[in-house]
Amino acid sequence: MQDKLREIVRKMLSDGDIEYFVGYCQGSEAHRIVPCFVTEESEVEKLVWGPLCLQNLSKYVLRTRDLDGKVGVLVKGCDARALVELIKQHQLERDDFVVVGVACEGQVDPRKLERELGVPLEQVGGIEDGGDEFLVHVGEETRKVAKEAVLRDKCFFCKHPPSFDCDYTVGEPEPFTIESDRSEFAGVEELEELPLEERRAFWRKQFERCIRCNACREVCYACYCTECLFDRNVPRWLDRPPLLEENEIYHLIRAVHLAGRCIDCGECERVCPVGIPLSRLYKKVQKDIAELFDYQAGMELETVPPLVNFDLDDQDPFL
Amino acid sequence: MKDNIYLPSIATVKEVRPETPDISTFVVTFDESELRESFTYRPGQFAELSIFGVGECPIGIASSPTAEGLLEFCVRAVGTVSNAIHDLEVGDKLGVRGPLGNSWPTKEIEGKDLLFIGGGIGLPPLRSLIRYVLDKRDRYGAVQIVYGARSPQDLVYKEELREWDECPDVDLHVTVDVGDETWEGPVGFVPPFLKEINPAPENKVAFTCGPPIMIKLVVDALGEMGYADANIITTLEMKMKCGVGKCGRCNIGDKYICRDGPVFSFEQLRKIPGALEV
Amino acid sequence: MEKKKITKADVTRWLDQIAEKYELIGPTEDEDVVQFRPVNSGAELTLDYANSLIPPKSLFFPQVEGLFSFQKRGKEIELEEAGPLERDRVVVGIRKCDVESLSLLDRVFLDDVEDALYKERRERTALIALACPTPPRASCFCTSFGIDPLSPKGSDILLTDVGEVYLVDVVTEKGEQLVAVAESLFSKVTEKEAQDLQPPPVEMPELDLSELREKLETLWEDGYWEKLSLPCLGCGICTYVCPTCHCFDISDVGSETDGVRYRCWDSCMYNDFALMTSGVNPRPTKRERIRNRYFHKFSAFPSRYGTNYACVGCARCLVHCPGGVEITEVIKDILAKEGVSEG
Numbered sequence: 001m002q003d004k005l006r007e008i009v010r011k012m013l014s015d016g017d018i019e020y021f022v023g024y025c026q027g028s029e030a031h032r033i034v035p036c037f038v039t040e041e042s043e044v045e046k047l048v049w050g051p052l053c054l055q056n057l058s059k060y061v062l063r064t065r066d067l068d069g070k071v072g073v074l075v076k077g078c079d080a081r082a083l084v085e086l087i088k089q090h091q092l093e094r095d096d097f098v099v100v101g102v103a104c105e106g107q108v109d110p111r112k113l114e115r116e117l118g119v120p121l122e123q124v125g126g127i128e129d130g131g132d133e134f135l136v137h138v139g140e141e142t143r144k145v146a147k148e149a150v151l152r153d154k155c156f157f158c159k160h161p162p163s164f165d166c167d168y169t170v171g172e173p174e175p176f177t178i179e180s181d182r183s184e185f186a187g188v189e190e191l192e193e194l195p196l197e198e199r200r201a202f203w204r205k206q207f208e209r210c211i212r213c214n215a216c217r218e219v220c221y222a223c224y225c226t227e228c229l230f231d232r233n234v235p236r237w238l239d240r241p242p243l244l245e246e247n248e249i250y251h252l253i254r255a256v257h258l259a260g261r262c263i264d265c266g267e268c269e270r271v272c273p274v275g276i277p278l279s280r281l282y283k284k285v286q287k288d289i290a291e292l293f294d295y296q297a298g299m300e301l302e303t304v305p306p307l308v309n310f311d312l313d314d315q316d317p318f319l
Numbered sequence: 320m321k322d323n324i325y326l327p328s329i330a331t332v333k334e335v336r337p338e339t340p341d342i343s344t345f346v347v348t349f350d351e352s353e354l355r356e357s358f359t360y361r362p363g364q365f366a367e368l369s370i371f372g373v374g375e376c377p378i379g380i381a382s383s384p385t386a387e388g389l390l391e392f393c394v395r396a397v398g399t400v401s402n403a404i405h406d407l408e409v410g411d412k413l414g415v416r417g418p419l420g421n422s423w424p425t426k427e428i429e430g431k432d433l434l435f436i437g438g439g440i441g442l443p444p445l446r447s448l449i450r451y452v453l454d455k456r457d458r459y460g461a462v463q464i465v466y467g468a469r470s471p472q473d474l475v476y477k478e479e480l481r482e483w484d485e486c487p488d489v490d491l492h493v494t495v496d497v498g499d500e501t502w503e504g505p506v507g508f509v510p511p512f513l514k515e516i517n518p519a520p521e522n523k524v525a526f527t528c529g530p531p532i533m534i535k536l537v538v539d540a541l542g543e544m545g546y547a548d549a550n551i552i553t554t555l556e557m558k559m560k561c562g563v564g565k566c567g568r569c570n571i572g573d574k575y576i577c578r579d580g581p582v583f584s585f586e587q588l589r590k591i592p593g594a595l596e597v
Numbered sequence: 598m599e600k601k602k603i604t605k606a607d608v609t610r611w612l613d614q615i616a617e618k619y620e621l622i623g624p625t626e627d628e629d630v631v632q633f634r635p636v637n638s639g640a641e642l643t644l645d646y647a648n649s650l651i652p653p654k655s656l657f658f659p660q661v662e663g664l665f666s667f668q669k670r671g672k673e674i675e676l677e678e679a680g681p682l683e684r685d686r687v688v689v690g691i692r693k694c695d696v697e698s699l700s701l702l703d704r705v706f707l708d709d710v711e712d713a714l715y716k717e718r719r720e721r722t723a724l725i726a727l728a729c730p731t732p733p734r735a736s737c738f739c740t741s742f743g744i745d746p747l748s749p750k751g752s753d754i755l756l757t758d759v760g761e762v763y764l765v766d767v768v769t770e771k772g773e774q775l776v777a778v779a780e781s782l783f784s785k786v787t788e789k790e791a792q793d794l795q796p797p798p799v800e801m802p803e804l805d806l807s808e809l810r811e812k813l814e815t816l817w818e819d820g821y822w823e824k825l826s827l828p829c830l831g832c833g834i835c836t837y838v839c840p841t842c843h844c845f846d847i848s849d850v851g852s853e854t855d856g857v858r859y860r861c862w863d864s865c866m867y868n869d870f871a872l873m874t875s876g877v878n879p880r881p882t883k884r885e886r887i888r889n890r891y892f893h894k895f896s897a898f899p900s901r902y903g904t905n906y907a908c909v910g911c912a913r914c915l916v917h918c919p920g921g922v923e924i925t926e927v928i929k930d931i932l933a934k935e936g937v938s939e940g
Contacts, residue, residue, distance in 0.1 A: 027923055028736070032923075034828065034923070055920075064827070066882075122736070209627070209630070213833050213837045219830055219832070240863065241859065271834075275628055323664070324712060324713070326664070329676070370853070371669065371849060372854070375847065410672060412672055412674050414676075556873065556875070557871070557879070558873045558874075566846070566860070568844065569871075570897070573900040593885075
């Protein structure tokens, strides 16, 4: 699949269809895959594909808006939902970029992998897809790890935007399925069953650890405001120090701003250096939006996000 | 300065002089009598002015140290702190932390002819040096001042400009970008105005302060007129916070504008990567 | 420098005793993340760890620190500074890279205009360093900066884990005072014994940085920075986890009648860091800001303070960058450059 990908990109560059291609390439350690911008045919060899290609590269399409020249981007089905939303939210025009969709058989959550293997990630030499398992190279041996044990949470409920057409595909991208008795909102329901005080205590404990590095905001495709409300000085909504009360407000406001737009890519939780389980917060917002408006972000190009729309039949139990 | 380098001293506003619709001069004295007597500074230095609860902002000291017991600050109301300073009345108090930064090279320029080129709110930092020079007149050569503002209303130190105009020892030229019914003087931007006046570079040091675009064009003009970079001196504006070279905010290259500056010659600035992109 | 040894069990007892007289701070693990926190006993510590997320610079230059409080009554304003630290402090488990970073931060905070808050913390804190294990974390590259992870230099005591016991290097008088807190738990070690127990030098891939500054300074206008800035998200994690970063913001909180002026960490990677009220921004895009970061670490800081590079090779920035910017790769790219190019 890597070869096919490189062939496609090479041709696009040499034909002058694109100036930049945003894909994945190998970082300085085997287990670390990083986003890369390829502009020359000679760099195409760097592009890779595998179960550790975790970043949502759609964000980088926004980044290249200021650059001269068309951009091409590699997307997994889940990440393509961000492109659908960006088009709906008038941030991108479909014709401005080229999409290469890649078939994905599930991605690895590095934290889960480390726990499962019992060795530090740095000892992992590479990971391949093996159908029901991942083949993980650790030192001299190759260990077979059941996918269910190390998959990213979102992969259990893989969704592709049905109406989105890629310009090229590598493999045949289809939503990934796996037998499991997990339910999509189990993490949310567990918290919903707790009395309010315990729920509050859970989140307070998490937000106390937040250092307000803003990585969750910067990595989120939906946070594209040229001046974020939290950076404003006049009026000053939040100060910079990571005090608990301010952290709570930061996360709650961001969650509300993402309502109807969060595509469950999981990047916020992945990049959080202190490991706050942000996806549990955002899944709650997704659940509420689904229940109130029967809507999921990033699936259909034709639907309007519910919070910028109104319908006389809207439920409004919160009024 | 106290042990806690972030702790301001309390001062009281003695006089408020509106200069233009958005610029006023504030004359302040320290509350502590010992500090009033012992506080010294050099022309070109600045202080961080505090409005507690709002914040601090760096303002050049516009008075000359030859005027004892008081400090003058010329503040334009443009941000949260400067607007809060504009709400101060005589008798109100504020914090003053300083003196900070380096200063105009008063010793090195003795015996030379001096050319001051200012634009708008750029005149107050120059004024500290001009007043110092005029108070120690026999140490310095000819004094020439070229100043411009957006309109006659926006000229700062209108009284002083009249004083300098009447002084036989000072060659003053004032222009405005756009005139009005009352204005009888020259009209035009400072850089072309300067070229018309065409002051000769021999034995002369030029000091300039004003909006970045004006400085750029003025320096280009001075270069064309034969001024060496080492003899063109400016004071840089940068976002500052601590004022003592630690917080990194005013850092350009290996310099802290609050410690190694804000006064720099253009010879120095050309060697600092990124300084002239400001 | 006399060497001693202490068993693993006794180390905990010794630290318990220290915790009675001093504020004891060390690495503790909470949900897979190790941070330096104050503890009441040795058992709360986790000394079997790679490195902390937030570097221990936070103990000397805290993320949030009150500078003074202010009160306004009528026209009168009163300012009050915070009191001194309640107790002397002992930081245990600090790695050599982080010890080295403190020497670099000393140059900033203790230059000719001394920062009294930092100074007090530095003077009233003893450092019990913990030698790094072999092999070190794969991303570490401190030796490239001439740092020896087994060296006791800069700390008051160095503990080296040699299996059943810790070898104990007592470096300073402060260190001696700490040992004296529970003298009987330590046993002497002969020179030969010490030599036998001493682990071999820690080996890690090393970069030759002798030409880094010179090369870097030719690349100000190079197109490399534009390319490097593309994956950068401008989130600021690199500056928060970096042991040598020291930028901060000063701000007031409260009202005009009662409040506090504090300082807190800030990041040069944020768009509004150097943005002036007039609207002029000396570093308006990610390209200028990422270039500034590398120039600061490898050119401006050494130039201003006469030190080695302002990086200690801990690789925290590399490990945590969401955009995959890797400092080791940037260094290699700079060293490989032959003159200025478009990028």
